[in-house]
Amino acid sequence: MKPIKTLAFAAPMLALPGLAMAQEATAVAGETAQHTQYILTSLLFLVGGFLVFWMAAGFAMLEAGLVRSKNVTMQLTKNIALFSIAAIMYWLVGYGLMYPGDSWSIAGVLGGLAPAALEAVGLDGVDPDLGYASVGSDFFFQLMFCATTASIVSGTLAERIKLWPFLAFVVVLTGIIYPIEASWQWGGGWLSEMGFSDFAGSTLVHAAGGFAALAGALVLGPRIGKYTADGKVVPIPGSNLALATLGTFILWLGWFGFNGGSQLAMGTISDIADISRIFANTNMAAAAGAVAALVLVQLRYGKVDLTMVLNGALAGLVSITAEPLAPSLFQSLIIGAVGGVIVVFTVPVLDKLKIDDVVGAIPVHLAAGLWGTFIVAWTNAEASFVTQLVGFASIGLFVFVVSYIVFTAIKRLIGLRPDEEAEINGLDQAETGMEAYPEFSLG
Known part of the structure; x- marks a missing residue:
């Protein structure tokens, strides 16, 4: 019996090294998985970020195509300047205000004021305290959303706002x-x-x-000649619909980064499947918005208006952005199509109110944004229609009121509009001293 007892005692002792090796292997596997998730999610932010950055080119081309040739250089200048200012301001105060962590100045309402800071150079390994992605990739990705917000305002206020007052608002x-x-x-x-x-x-x-664009349009007023004394609307065609179409396709492409990157994770099979689903739903909504606008304009006016179709696609994209993951493809089609319909009906409403929106940004981004936010509760069981409306109204009221105050202050302090002669002759010469199409100076 003694040898048997000895063997029974010795067996577990002999197994201990193997158990230790297994535990070590498990720890290494866990660390490797963590590293992989960190790397892939950071990559998602970087790729998504530069796709959203490409939307800056889309906005520039869309606006350049929808303004008259005498204002094209001005719009291009505004777009590259607003993006650059956004990059600096978001680093300086924006990122800290938006992601305060435990540093809220007023809990849940007002964040901190510290500038964004990156990891140390040559970071090796992943400390769990560092989060699920690099700070640099997250900052880069979130910055692009901030700049996009400013680009929306630029198009609405085109052709009748001076450069430096606009940049002060940015x-x-x-x-x-x-x-x-x-x-x-x-x-x-x-x-x-x-x-x-x-x-x-x-x-x-x-x-x-x-909302910021609406506030600016109300303070600024319409372009000279846009509305007659008896309330008629005078169409003011853009200079280059080819550029406007190119800009729309660029925005469509960038939106895959906009929505897909917002999955905020790419370290698992589930994440990749969800990102793929987001891409497909985003594309379906854009296509449905374009087709809905195409058909509706034909039925209402007897001819197709390309600018309405372009904005229909963009409205479909805005509509799906609040919830691009949960819907089926058919639901995405419905959501995007309604967005396209909203644009067609909202544009003439603004004209009746004499709110001059040069590129249709208010119908696309505000009106379709309301629809997209509200309809989240249709496909996301965790959302509430009432809560969605409360959130939309709260953000809208805050942004509109503060923007209106800022635009009014700028108007009184340094002025917003150029003089009548400069506006009639074009802001390219008055504000930049050069023209995009010098061979056609009468634009």
Whole structure:
């Protein structure tokens, strides 16, 4: 019996090295999986970020095509300047306001004021305290959303706002207004706690930009000659519909990064499947918005208006942005199609109110943003129609009121509009001293 007892005692002792090796292998596998998730999610942010950056080119081309040739250089200048200002302001104060962590100045309402800071050079390994992706990739990705908000305002106020007053507003919008309202949801603020849902920014980015644009349009007033004394609308065709179409396709492409990157994770099979689903739903909504606008314009006016079709596609994209993951392809088609219909009906409403929106940004981003935000509860069981409306109204009221105050202050302090002669002759010469098409100076 003694040898048997000895063997029974010795067997577990002999197994200990193997057990230790298994535990070590498990730990290594876990660390490797963590590293992989960190790398892939950071890559998602970087790729998604430069796709959204490409949307800056889309906005520039869309606006350049929809303004008259005498204002093209001005629009291009505004677009590259607003993006550059957004990059600086979002680093300086915006990122801290939007993602305060434990540094809220007013809990759930107002974030911190510290500039964004990156990891140390040559970071090796992944400390669990560092999060699920690199700070640099997250900052880069989120910055693009901030700049997009400013691009929306640029198109609405085209052809009758001076350069430097507009850029002064961009400083406030990208450094303060957008980061504060976005923190209420994406920074873990009070809207997030209430259960509001906005996956990629139908309200936080698009409607916010639309509300700021609406405030600016009301303070600024319409272009000279847009509306007659008896209330008739005078069409003012853009200079280059080829550029406008190119811009729309660029925006469509960039939207895959906009919505797909908002999955915020790419380290598992489930994440990749969800990102694929988001891409497919995003594309379906855009296509449905374009077709709905195409058919409806033909039925209402007897001819197809290309600008309405372009904006129909963009409205479909805005509509699906609040919830691009949960819907089926058929639901995405419905959501996008309604967005396209909204544009066709909203444009003439604005004209009746004499609100001059040069590129149709308010119908596309504000009106379709409302629809997209509201309809989240149709496909997302965790969302509530009432909560969605409360969130939209709260952000809209904040952005509109603050933007209106800022535009009014700028108007009184330094002025917003050029003089009548400069506006009639074109802002290219008055504000930049050069023309996009010098061979056709009468544009």
